[in-house]
Amino acid sequence: MHDMTACQRGHTLNRQELAADERREKRQILGLSLPAAAIILILLVIPVGWLFALSFVSNGEIGLANYARMVEYSAYLSIFSTTILVSLFVTLLCIVLGYPVAYLLGQLPPRLATIGLAFVIVPFWTSILVRTYAWLVILQRQGIVNDALIGIGLIDEPLRLAHNLTGTIIGMTHVMLPFLVLPLYATVRNIDGDLMRAANNMGASPARAFRDVFLPLSMPGLIAGSLLVFILCLGFYVTPQILGGGRVIMVSMKIQQNVQTYFDWGAGSALGVVLLLIVFAIFYLVHRLAGLDRIFAR
Amino acid sequence: MACSITIRDVRKTYGQFVALDSVSLDIAPGEFLTLLGPSGSGKTTLLMILAGLIRPEAGSITVDGDEILRKPPHLRNIGMVFQNYALFPHMSVGENVGYPLKLRKVGAAERYERAREALKLVQLDHLMDRRINQLSGGQRQRVALARAIVFEPQILLMDEPLSALDKKLREQMQIELKHLHDRLGMTTVYVTHDQREALTMSDRVAVMNHGHILQVAPPRQIYERPSDRFVADFVGESNFLPVEMRDGAAIFGGTALQLAEGQAAGSGNKALLVRPEKLDILSAAPAPEHNPIDGTVEELVYQGETMLIYVTLPGGETIALRRGTRQQALSEMPQVGEPIRLGLHRDDTVLIDEAAHA
Numbered sequence: 001m002h003d004m005t006a007c008q009r010g011h012t013l014n015r016q017e018l019a020a021d022e023r024r025e026k027r028q029i030l031g032l033s034l035p036a037a038a039i040i041l042i043l044l045v046i047p048v049g050w051l052f053a054l055s056f057v058s059n060g061e062i063g064l065a066n067y068a069r070m071v072e073y074s075a076y077l078s079i080f081s082t083t084i085l086v087s088l089f090v091t092l093l094c095i096v097l098g099y100p101v102a103y104l105l106g107q108l109p110p111r112l113a114t115i116g117l118a119f120v121i122v123p124f125w126t127s128i129l130v131r132t133y134a135w136l137v138i139l140q141r142q143g144i145v146n147d148a149l150i151g152i153g154l155i156d157e158p159l160r161l162a163h164n165l166t167g168t169i170i171g172m173t174h175v176m177l178p179f180l181v182l183p184l185y186a187t188v189r190n191i192d193g194d195l196m197r198a199a200n201n202m203g204a205s206p207a208r209a210f211r212d213v214f215l216p217l218s219m220p221g222l223i224a225g226s227l228l229v230f231i232l233c234l235g236f237y238v239t240p241q242i243l244g245g246g247r248v249i250m251v252s253m254k255i256q257q258n259v260q261t262y263f264d265w266g267a268g269s270a271l272g273v274v275l276l277l278i279v280f281a282i283f284y285l286v287h288r289l290a291g292l293d294r295i296f297a298r
Numbered sequence: 299m300a301c302s303i304t305i306r307d308v309r310k311t312y313g314q315f316v317a318l319d320s321v322s323l324d325i326a327p328g329e330f331l332t333l334l335g336p337s338g339s340g341k342t343t344l345l346m347i348l349a350g351l352i353r354p355e356a357g358s359i360t361v362d363g364d365e366i367l368r369k370p371p372h373l374r375n376i377g378m379v380f381q382n383y384a385l386f387p388h389m390s391v392g393e394n395v396g397y398p399l400k401l402r403k404v405g406a407a408e409r410y411e412r413a414r415e416a417l418k419l420v421q422l423d424h425l426m427d428r429r430i431n432q433l434s435g436g437q438r439q440r441v442a443l444a445r446a447i448v449f450e451p452q453i454l455l456m457d458e459p460l461s462a463l464d465k466k467l468r469e470q471m472q473i474e475l476k477h478l479h480d481r482l483g484m485t486t487v488y489v490t491h492d493q494r495e496a497l498t499m500s501d502r503v504a505v506m507n508h509g510h511i512l513q514v515a516p517p518r519q520i521y522e523r524p525s526d527r528f529v530a531d532f533v534g535e536s537n538f539l540p541v542e543m544r545d546g547a548a549i550f551g552g553t554a555l556q557l558a559e560g561q562a563a564g565s566g567n568k569a570l571l572v573r574p575e576k577l578d579i580l581s582a583a584p585a586p587e588h589n590p591i592d593g594t595v596e597e598l599v600y601q602g603e604t605m606l607i608y609v610t611l612p613g614g615e616t617i618a619l620r621r622g623t624r625q626q627a628l629s630e631m632p633q634v635g636e637p638i639r640l641g642l643h644r645d646d647t648v649l650i651d652e653a654a655h656a
Contacts, residue, residue, distance in 0.1 A: 197351050198384035200371045202398040202449070208372075212397070216388045 048276070055269035066270035076254075080274075083250045086168065086240070087233035091180075093173045094229050095222065098180040102221075103214075105181075106188035117185065124178040132239045135171045136162055139243070163245025171243040172236060179232060180225035187221025223290055231279050251275050300328035300485045301362040301452045303348070308357030310343055310509075317343040318354065319509040325487065330479050332488045334496040335506035336532065341489045344506075345455050348487060350374050361453065372401075377446035377484075378455040382462070383438045385430045391417070391441050392426035398449040416448035417441070419478060436467045443475070447482060454479075454486045460495065472498045493533045497521060505529045523560075527650050530571050537617035538569040539591075541649065548649060551612070555589050556644040567652040572642060574606070577619035579632065580641040588641030593617070595632045605631060609638055 058065035070076040105116045123131065138144045139161035146158035161167055191214060199209035237252040244250075251271055258268035303325040310318040318340045325331050333341035346352035348359065350371030359367050366374055385394050395413040404412065417423040420440035425433070433441065439459055446454060456475075460468045476499045479486050490496055496503045497517040504514040505528070513525045524530035527538070539550060543565055547554040550570055572591075580588060593609040596616060604620040605628075611617065619640060621627050632638050 192382065192384065194380050194382060194384040195386060197349075197371075198378070198380055199386075199397070201349050201351065201374075201376065201378045202445070203372050203375070203401040205370075205372050208401065213386055213388075217386075 051269040051272055054265050055273045057266045058264075059266075066266045067274075069267065070270065070274065079249050079251055079254050080278075082248065083234060083252075084278075086165070086172070086248065086250065087230050087236075090169055090172045090176055090233050091226050091230045093169065094176050094180040095226060097173070098177050098184060098225070099218075099222070101177075102181050102184040102188050102218075105185050106191070113189075120178050120181050120185075123174075128175055128238050129242075131175060132171050132242045135167065135174065135239075135243060139167050139170065162243055164247050165244070167243035167245070168240045168248045171239040172233060175236075175239055176229045176232060179228045183225040183228065184218065184221040187224075188218050191217045219290070223286065227282070227286060230282070234275060234279065300483050302327045303453065303485060303487070304358075304360045304363075305344075305348075306358040306360075308344065308347060308354045308359065310340075310347065310352065310354045316509045318347075320357070321509070321511055323504060323511060323514065325485060328483045328485055330476070330486045330488065330499060330501045332490060332496040332500040332503045333506055334490060334493060334503050334533070336491055338508075339506040340509040341491075341506050342457055345378075345457055345487060345489050348453075349376055349378050349455055375449075375451050376453045376455060377449065377451035379439075379442045379446045379457065379459040381457045381459065383442035383459075385438055385441055385445070387430050389430070390426065391422065391428045391430065391433070394430065394441060395426075395445045395448050398445065402449060412448060413444075416444040419447070419481075420444050420474075435463055436471070439463060439471065443478075447478075447484070450484075452484055454484045456486070456488045458490055459488075461490070461492070468495070469498075475499060497533070503533075505532060507532070522646075523558075523648060524571070524650065527569070527652060530648075530650050535574050535618065537572040537574070537615075538650065539572060539611070539615060539617065540613075541568055541570050543568065550589070551591065553590075555647055556587075557649065558645045558647050561647065561649055568649045569652050570642075571648045571650050572617055573646070574618045574620040575604075576642060576646040577617075578641040578643070579619075579621075579630075580639045585641050587644050589644065589647055591617075591640040591642060593638055593640065595634050595636050595638050598631065598634060607632065609640065 055066055056062055056064065101116075101120065105113045105120075108116060136143075140146070140163075141158045141160075143162070145161060146155075149155045150158065161170070195213050195217070196206075196209050199213045200206065204212060235252050236250065237256065240248050240250045241253055241256075251274075255268045255271045258264045258271065303323075305321060305323040305325075307320045307322055308318055309320050310316075321340070321344060323331075333344060335341045343352060347354050347367075350366070350369060354367065357367070358365060386397065389397065392410065392413050395416055396409040399409040399412055414423050414426060417426060417440075420443055422437060422440050422444065425437065425441075430438065430441070439462075442459065446456075459475075460471050463471060472495055479499075488496075488499065497520070500517055502514055502516055503520045505512045505520065505526075507528050513520060513529045515523075515525075520529065520533055524533065530536050530538075541555065542549040546564075548557065548568065548570070549555070555570065577591075578585075578588060580590060591609075591611065593611040596608040596610045599606040599608070600623075603623060605623055607619050607621060608616055609619065617640075621631065
């Protein structure tokens, strides 16, 4: 109706009118993202800023005391190195265990792949606490694994599987696996099967075709998944706390101790800030090496 | 350097679906053979079996006498152009084309040189450092071709390589591919569902349907002397008119048809094949070499380069004929509702067996 009258009046829309329309559309789109922006500001930027400020407060004085302590006491160094090494190892295990799963899911016909994916996702929906205690039941001295191994006579003494590093790594790997498999699967699913067939046809053995074609093309998903797992591991609390039995001290546990036992928010905040800086440093490193925009833009 | 391919009784089924039903075919050294058929006819399956990417249930394929069916695909040394080109997105144009050479342990310098030569054949040697996603569809097609021939395979397979291109580019590429084949001389098996493409490029065409090869012949023979109703129908436009067999003669419209050389009326259920462009409009003058067909003009459809004229016959059938749109032809164009006498030249009068694959 509107258009018709415009035509009848012989009026052609000029550039200003059309530009105004475009600006209005842009404003509307911006408006839609406003609630999310507000939530991020309130729930992320402000608390992190607050923590950052707190980290410079020690015993009511402003200064670098909280950070100085981290350098002075070697215990902190060992906590950070434990955290990073455990995270690295868990990430590595997730890659070794998760890559074949994602590869297989990517090759399956869609219906079967969906079922397979459900097996990956359902544990993901279960509470981490429940899963961690389940591992405790399975791995403890009189747990299912030890009972079974003794039962078949493979070992005489129960293995120490829980309350130590082994248990921590088993439990963390289990929790983290979906975080690796899901992004990797999304990438692998989109790799055109003809590319492998073409490599085959040109003279590449299946292993060679995998190395030259499939692996490089799956890299964005692999890096995204590994990054996700590694960073989540750095701040992981529940599983190492329960399955580590006090033998594995990660940064998150030290933070908890500082805040809950010593009511020293400053010290806890400083640890949090260092952890965050490590995460940023890793992002920067990966960005320099692989290009984050390429990994996440897909 | 080119080699012969002998396909014997190759069979492939998917559950109940028979993709290839004991297909046999001989391909001569250096021949350009096209597998032509609708989707599901088995043409791509046969190509994939040749490449070793699909394993048949039974049969034998020999190349120069050597059985290849039990060789894995990467040892067959057969070049292939995939329908979607299957170029590696993480490699440059040069790396893509050089990849088959890399697999054959050709040194970097020679690899570069030979990749450039192969790209030169398809006029893309100036784009060696481009990424694949910076290329147009036609350029990708050429890169895929260069990659398939760079290692000088004796056999080249192509799976509908031009189907993603627009019509103009497709026709240009058809000629280019044909010239390239003439130059390199490798035995080529080409798959398409486009009958014009098949006729344009091939030395011989094998028409397939439902897992069978129905006819293998040079393009002209496929078009002018189809041996089968499906072939006649699939290749080109066609009208089929029922003919009556009486005393060894084919009767249409009450008179015995004069048949093309080698066409016997014989017995059984046969139809007269009439191509729209083969029909003449007869004037009053006698035309002893033409079989006359009388009817009434039903409809005229203007299609640019030709005019399609629908004519209803006394028996109720409608047939189509094409006329060019030159001024003279347009001025002589019949009018709707007018009676018209069409003529089919004796040499274009071909009978098709109705029974087979009806």
